Amino acid sequence: xxxxxxxxxxxxxxxxxxxxxxxxxxxxxxxxxxxxxxxxxxxxxxxxxxxxxxxxxxxxxxxxxxxxxxxxxxxxxxxxxxxxxxxxxxxxxxxxxxxxxxxxxxxxxxxxxxxxxxxxxxxxxxxxxxxxxxxxxxxxxxxxxxxxxxxxxxxxxxxxxxxxxxxxxxxxxxxxxxxxxxxxxxxxxxxxxxxxxxxxxxxxxxxxxxxxxxxxxxxxxxxxxxx
Amino acid sequence: xxxxxxxxxxxxxxxxxxxxxxxxxxxxxxxxxxxxxxxxxxxxxxxxxxxxxxxxxxxxxxxxxxxxxxxxxxxxxxxxxxxxxxxxxxxxxxxxxxxxxxxxxxxxxxxxxxxxxxxxxxxxxxxxxxxxxxxxxxxxxxxxxxxxxxxxxxxxxxxxxxxxxxxxxxxxxxxxxxxxxxxxxxxxxxxxxxxxxxxxxxxxxxxxxxxxxxxxxxxxxxxxxxx
DNA sequence: TTGGCTAATATGTCTAGACATAATCCCAAG
DNA sequence: CTTGGGATTATGTCTAGACATATTAGCCAA
Numbered sequence: 001x002x003x004x005x006x007x008x009x010x011x012x013x014x015x016x017x018x019x020x021x022x023x024x025x026x027x028x029x030x031x032x033x034x035x036x037x038x039x040x041x042x043x044x045x046x047x048x049x050x051x052x053x054x055x056x057x058x059x060x061x062x063x064x065x066x067x068x069x070x071x072x073x074x075x076x077x078x079x080x081x082x083x084x085x086x087x088x089x090x091x092x093x094x095x096x097x098x099x100x101x102x103x104x105x106x107x108x109x110x111x112x113x114x115x116x117x118x119x120x121x122x123x124x125x126x127x128x129x130x131x132x133x134x135x136x137x138x139x140x141x142x143x144x145x146x147x148x149x150x151x152x153x154x155x156x157x158x159x160x161x162x163x164x165x166x167x168x169x170x171x172x173x174x175x176x177x178x179x180x181x182x183x184x185x186x187x188x189x190x191x192x193x194x195x196x197x198x199x200x201x202x203x204x205x206x207x208x209x210x211x212x213x214x215x216x217x218x219x220x221x222x223x224x225x226x227x
Numbered sequence: 228x229x230x231x232x233x234x235x236x237x238x239x240x241x242x243x244x245x246x247x248x249x250x251x252x253x254x255x256x257x258x259x260x261x262x263x264x265x266x267x268x269x270x271x272x273x274x275x276x277x278x279x280x281x282x283x284x285x286x287x288x289x290x291x292x293x294x295x296x297x298x299x300x301x302x303x304x305x306x307x308x309x310x311x312x313x314x315x316x317x318x319x320x321x322x323x324x325x326x327x328x329x330x331x332x333x334x335x336x337x338x339x340x341x342x343x344x345x346x347x348x349x350x351x352x353x354x355x356x357x358x359x360x361x362x363x364x365x366x367x368x369x370x371x372x373x374x375x376x377x378x379x380x381x382x383x384x385x386x387x388x389x390x391x392x393x394x395x396x397x398x399x400x401x402x403x404x405x406x407x408x409x410x411x412x413x414x415x416x417x418x419x420x421x422x423x424x425x426x427x428x429x430x431x432x433x434x435x436x437x438x439x440x441x442x443x444x445x446x447x448x449x450x451x452x453x454x
Numbered sequence: 455t456t457g458g459c460t461a462a463t464a465t466g467t468c469t470a471g472a473c474a475t476a477a478t479c480c481c482a483a484g
Numbered sequence: 485c486t487t488g489g490g491a492t493t494a495t496g497t498c499t500a501g502a503c504a505t506a507t508t509a510g511c512c513a514a
Binding site for chain 1: 492493494495496497
């Protein structure tokens, strides 16, 4: 008892119970330390995590106040597709449909911050769950920043190889709803126009832009996040 | 320099440079503290944040090792729709289309963990950005856990009122792509069948399930996340 | 060989005190 | 009345040392 997690919980309780309403200044670390009978560092640990969570806002000299509009953050764990499928209790498989070197289209180079027309590796992969189309992956890889030798992407999916072989530093994801085009229709066995949940992802590594990928998910797919 | 953030950065550098490859055991806190000339608590602070970020895995007695499959997490900041629209430089407005008490449908009560047929407040709100349909919000509210008096939802959107008046504890979001139905077609001026990005959210407060909401976004909408 | 106990060990947390840093308050000079 | 310093103050971080706790390696007995 009276560990930093207990103090965090008690402070959170008072905030949620509106003992300390949004915008209110809460007692200083010294005062809380005395109240709870612990060292100031312990209170600091508790309040620091609450500040990271966006529940309170802290400023030197000005003190700590309850956030007016607590920013609600949800976390998405970006899955390796194979593990995602296996976790659903389905058999995983994939087919490499295309693999060639080509100058990347402008939208891709633009998002990755590479010169127009850079030669890149283009891969098109169909991921299967229980034998049925699950995700159509369209990927452009920047060969410049990849460690050699490159693997046989027909044997290991690019998705998985990248995670284990390249240090990924930052990136972004965008979700959109798009109608299935003729390509998705043919490859995934869908009526063109069917709504698909599409994730577009750019990824940067320690040595620069690594990859741009578009994942078109089979109809009905849900992307789930907790907060 | 040699603050905990510098130590964090240096450890991260060694991991990304593969000086310490995935799965490798890294030196203990005591050893690192000596190497960097700081107290063990400082190293601990640095490594703790790296563990939270999923870069390393720590176990008592067993030591600290570099994560094999670093879980990549993306963070989504759940916006108040009005602020989201204003941030895009567009004028915000909304219309309350429906407001009534009714027994909630089974999928809603099931997700919220409430008894079947519970009477709930149903609200349908169309959010406008620059005068054009932006999001169609379909919401079921649990009146049991809301503070009174309830506001006039024609004057303040439920979205915004909840954030400032109810302490929200946890919840989940799911994104899907769905074809526009006749209702969305009529209200948002779309051809039925148009792909829409739909977010479904359940929210729990300190006193229990608060609300279930479905947000159907106008075509072209992108939900953006960084990692 | 196997199961369970014990001791060793790395991380987790706490304390008390110190100095650093950023923001604010307040007063004096213009 | 405005503005520029300085004093004040709350948080941020660090240290050195201590005890707590989880986990494992090794040992011993069934």
